[in-house]
Amino acid sequence: MRKQRTLCSPIKASGIGLHTGRKVEIELNPAKENSGIVFYREDKDVEIQLSEKSVVDTQLATTIGKDGVVIKTVEHLLSTLFALRIDNIFIKLKGDEIPIMDGSSAPWVYLIKTAGIVEQEAYKKTIIVKKPVKIKENGKFAALIPSNQFEISYSISFSNTFIGKQRMDLPINENTFIKEISKARTFGFLKDIEYLQSHNLALGGSLDNAVVVDEYGIVNEDPLRYEDEFVRHKILDAIGDLSILGLDMKGKYIAYKSGHNLNNKLLRKLISDKSAYEIAINPTREKKAESLAWGCV
Numbered sequence: 001m002r003k004q005r006t007l008c009s010p011i012k013a014s015g016i017g018l019h020t021g022r023k024v025e026i027e028l029n030p031a032k033e034n035s036g037i038v039f040y041r042e043d044k045d046v047e048i049q050l051s052e053k054s055v056v057d058t059q060l061a062t063t064i065g066k067d068g069v070v071i072k073t074v075e076h077l078l079s080t081l082f083a084l085r086i087d088n089i090f091i092k093l094k095g096d097e098i099p100i101m102d103g104s105s106a107p108w109v110y111l112i113k114t115a116g117i118v119e120q121e122a123y124k125k126t127i128i129v130k131k132p133v134k135i136k137e138n139g140k141f142a143a144l145i146p147s148n149q150f151e152i153s154y155s156i157s158f159s160n161t162f163i164g165k166q167r168m169d170l171p172i173n174e175n176t177f178i179k180e181i182s183k184a185r186t187f188g189f190l191k192d193i194e195y196l197q198s199h200n201l202a203l204g205g206s207l208d209n210a211v212v213v214d215e216y217g218i219v220n221e222d223p224l225r226y227e228d229e230f231v232r233h234k235i236l237d238a239i240g241d242l243s244i245l246g247l248d249m250k251g252k253y254i255a256y257k258s259g260h261n262l263n264n265k266l267l268r269k270l271i272s273d274k275s276a277y278e279i280a281i282n283p284t285r286e287k288k289a290e291s292l293a294w295g296c297v
């Protein structure tokens with residue numbers, strides 16, 4: 001059992017949205033213990049408390065929303081917050097999409113490490129997977145099974161393409177995330193891009209924030225950051241999707257060709273079956289912490 005954490009100081013950043021192509025300013029702020037992850041659309045004056053129920057769309061990216069106000073492409077930031085164990089944070093933005101940055105989590109890791117992380121008084125709850133929960137759909141598969149740590153086994157198969165079959169098995173913690181996962185970028189196929197853009201998607205997509213694949217290899221001049229960068233990015237996305245419960249996880253996530261949609265269905269299925277999980281109870285605290293930022297230097 002560990003204590004909750006937040007940022008030491010606010011972070012300001014800006015960038016473009018992958019799907020909208022619009023510039024967005026974003027501010028990540030420290031927040032009180034037990035407040036969780038809260039997004040605030042400053043331009044609409046709407047607050048969205050993150051939960052599995054706040055997910056309103058999973059086409060190509062994970063979109064959260066409330067009262068018709070949405071925030072798109074939250075998964076890379078959420079993945080980073082989960083892996084770096086930032087439990088309480090107030091995220092302000094003027095716009096409807098999280099900046100894509102370089103298509104990976106590496107810029108978020110850098111910004112959060114620079115701002116500093118501080119431990120708070122309250123303990124963090126953990127969801128413990130007690131029995132297997134599975135979802136199968138159109139040849140895709142996602143499951144959570146019991147394990148004594150949070151780990152992922154992910155397989156992808158893009159037959160007849162440069163990507164081919166890739167598989168990775170990894171326990172997920174701050175170190176493995178930073179080293180093995182955080183730098184893996186979003187990817188897409190050149191042949192899909194025209195179609196996506198005609199449907200007003202991927203408008204901000206470019207070789208600066210995505211790996212683009214054609215029949216022969218990658219279009220980008222820079223080399224891949226990992227030989228199997230594609231499956232690693234799928235793991236990055238899955239961590240973001242699984243983090244939406246706001247709980248640490250003890251369990252093994254197994255996926256074959258899964259995506260945001262299946263991941264969200266899997267979480268909802270887990271939560272709907274009370275015999276499939278247990279939430280580790282916090283030790284009671286005697287005194288509430290007054291200060292947010294003790295321990296920051």
Ligand SMILES: [Zn+2]
Binds near residue numbers: 075076186233
């Ligand atoms: Zn992604």
